[in-house]
């Protein structure tokens with residue numbers, strides 16, 4: 001009798017330990033997923049910034065548009081091929097609807113970033129990652145906010161601040177552009193990563 005009870009409570013303890021272990025494992029997995037994914041997002045941001053700075057410095061915003069239209073999508077698709085994850089940039093008001101439109105999950109996260117920024121969080125540090133079940137399987141999804149910096153104003157700032165040449169170029173290349181009128185510090189969009197699990 002007494003032994004029975006002892007056995008039961010031992011089982012209870014073993015069960016409690018096992019589930020604590022599993023939770024610990026999940027926690028470690030979540031940390032590993034976040035760290036690996038954050039690193040790729042950081043690489044993308046650094047490479048884009050490097051290419052843009054170089055081009056804006058040497059050739060000005062007209063050539064910068066070429067970087068944004070060809071070089072940036074090439075860098076992100078090379079990262080996607082290498083990692084096997086979808087690595088790209090999206091926005092609530094995209095310039096290029098084909099590449100830049102946010103899906104339902106991304107829209108939710110972008111709106112949440114805006115709310116967090118309004119509540120005083122630094123836009124630079126805004127990120128979010130979670131495991132999401134979709135009809136096609138489970139994914140780790142991650143986003144990092146891209147706030148507008150001084151470097152971005154020449155192409156995403158107030159329309160009356162864009163040079164006439166640049167405005168004309170954008171109107172020809174992107175007749176459905178929704179990505180002007182941003183002030184420094186506002187969230188222009190985000191890096192988004194989706195990795196199959």
Ligand code: HEC
Pocket residue numbers: 052061062063064065068069073089090091093094095096097099100101146147148149151152153154155156179188189190
């Ligand atoms: C020289 C002009 C130029 C500058 C400077 C520039 N962008 Fe862009 N941006 C573009 C163009 C052009 C596109 C559309 C690229 C494409 O065709 O996919 C774009 C697209 C984007 C997108 C993808 C979503 C969308 O709207 O289609 C994000 C996010 C973005 N820019 C953020 C930034 C940030 C943040 C900065 C500053 C670090 C910046 N941009 C600086 C021209 C520029």
